[in-house]
Amino acid sequence: MVINEQPNTDRIWEWMKEVEDPEIPVLNVIDLGVVRKIGYEGETLVVTITPTYSGCPAMKTIEKDIAEVLEEYGVNNYRIETVLSPAWTTDWMSDEGKLKLHQVGIAPPVGHSADKSLLMGKIRTVRCPICGSEDTQMVSQFGSTACKALYKCENCLEPFDHFKCI
Amino acid sequence: MNQDLFKFLLRWADNSLIHGQRLAQWCGHGPALEEDIALTNTALDYIGQATNLYKYAAQIEGQGRDEDQIAFLRDEWEYYNLVLLEQPNGDYAFTMARQFLFATWYHLVLNEMMQSQDAFLSGFAEKSAKELKYHVVHARDWMLRMGDGTEESHSRIQKAVDEVWAYLPEMFEMDELDQRMLQQGIGVDLKKIQTQWRSQIEAVLTEATLRIPADGWGHTGGKNGKHSEHLGYILAEMQYLQRTYPGAKW
Numbered sequence: 453m454v455i456n457e458q459p460n461t462d463r464i465w466e467w468m469k470e471v472e473d474p475e476i477p478v479l480n481v482i483d484l485g486v487v488r489k490i491g492y493e494g495e496t497l498v499v500t501i502t503p504t505y506s507g508c509p510a511m512k513t514i515e516k517d518i519a520e521v522l523e524e525y526g527v528n529n530y531r532i533e534t535v536l537s538p539a540w541t542t543d544w545m546s547d548e549g550k551l552k553l554h555q556v557g558i559a560p561p562v563g564h565s566a567d568k569s570l571l572m573g574k575i576r577t578v579r580c581p582i583c584g585s586e587d588t589q590m591v592s593q594f595g596s597t598a599c600k601a602l603y604k605c606e607n608c609l610e611p612f613d614h615f616k617c618i
Numbered sequence: 619m620n621q622d623l624f625k626f627l628l629r630w631a632d633n634s635l636i637h638g639q640r641l642a643q644w645c646g647h648g649p650a651l652e653e654d655i656a657l658t659n660t661a662l663d664y665i666g667q668a669t670n671l672y673k674y675a676a677q678i679e680g681q682g683r684d685e686d687q688i689a690f691l692r693d694e695w696e697y698y699n700l701v702l703l704e705q706p707n708g709d710y711a712f713t714m715a716r717q718f719l720f721a722t723w724y725h726l727v728l729n730e731m732m733q734s735q736d737a738f739l740s741g742f743a744e745k746s747a748k749e750l751k752y753h754v755v756h757a758r759d760w761m762l763r764m765g766d767g768t769e770e771s772h773s774r775i776q777k778a779v780d781e782v783w784a785y786l787p788e789m790f791e792m793d794e795l796d797q798r799m800l801q802q803g804i805g806v807d808l809k810k811i812q813t814q815w816r817s818q819i820e821a822v823l824t825e826a827t828l829r830i831p832a833d834g835w836g837h838t839g840g841k842n843g844k845h846s847e848h849l850g851y852i853l854a855e856m857q858y859l860q861r862t863y864p865g866a867k868w
Contacts, residue, residue: 506666506667507662507665507667507669508666509662535741536738536742537737537740537741537742537744538744539744591652592652592653592655592656593752593755594652594656594756598663
């Protein structure tokens with residue numbers, strides 16, 4: 453399919469929802485807040501993305517997948533740019549994204565990233581995504597991917613991932 | 619090319635890369651599965667930060683090199699990381715003492731770097747500081763656990779702190795390049811950070827029932843390419859493939 457006129461950016465935002473996060477495929481890149489800007493520079497479509505973590509190994513795949521979706525829709529004149537600033541924050545995650553995480557058993561980020569309590573050694577209450585109990589304990593600040601921490605539920609005894617609030 | 623800025627960027631990038639490589643050596647050897655995962659996650663953050671800095675350094679250099687060529691095709695004397703970071707991992711106490719003392723410092727550095735006039739560096743610092751926060755919290759927990767733990771863990775972590783101590787003065791050295799970068803509003807005042815760093819680490823060491831070592835002679839030279847014997851071994855392993863099969867692609 454070849455489209456001759458420039459597709460409206462609103463449509464491109466919609467298309468981007470087809471790009472999954474390769475590590476947590478229940479989320480798309482819009483849920484995750486990784487796509488920051490979509491616009492035209494003359495004839496060229498520029499999609500600006502930002503990494504969740506500096507070393508996130510999914511970024512290369514995300515870039516490739518975005519390119520594939522654009523080409524499927526007939527966009528061939530495009531550039532994908534990576535920016536570091538402003539730094540990605542879980543505050544940009546959509547409510548829909550948080551709900552989807554919860555549904556697959558990953559506790560979504562809690563609270564607001566500006567909260568400095570972590571450095572003071574305080575840990576926020578994270579609700580168990582399986583039984584809903586608040587009686588949970590952090591096992592490790594680091595989990596199966598850079599963006600997650602490892603928790604366990606003292607009530608249903610299940611271990612679970614928590615998407616860290618940064 | 620802005621030679622000053624290029625070298626300045628390499629110092630930070632090389633710190634991240636070499637530290638990341640050392641931490642990654644724990645992969646499959648951590649004392650517990652969670653720690654294995656924690657250290658490899660941490661290593662990934664540092665290697666990602668290094669990649670971001672090398673990309674920008676390549677742009678400043680303007681010779682058409684990319685981040686991989688800068689990382690894989692330089693020799694020891696062209697590496698500008700702190701001598702501390704290339705030291706072998708030792709036991710878990712040494713790894714954690716280094717991680718704690720370095721990450722606390724680097725977190726403060728990044729907080730200052732956010733004010734840099736260089737737009738890339740300030741953005742880089744803002745991003746990386748978020749990651750460092752987790753590294754500091756993780757390492758601090760281990761300082762408390764080992765220091766205020768058993769007789770054996772206490773003596774091991776104390777020995778590790780004593781050993782790391784002699785490598786720390788290099789973190790606060792302000793040579794002419796650092797001064798010029800500071801004057802241009804790009805760099806960071808490392809002397810200014812020293813007081814803050816000292817009070818943060820003293821509080822944790824004291825809580826961990828550890829003795830604060832006396833200041834004395836320090837190892838130095840890394841920031842200008844003079845390294846201990848250990849860096850060469852890291853580079854030999856890391857660069858083997860690109861040196862043997864130049865230009866090989868993944």
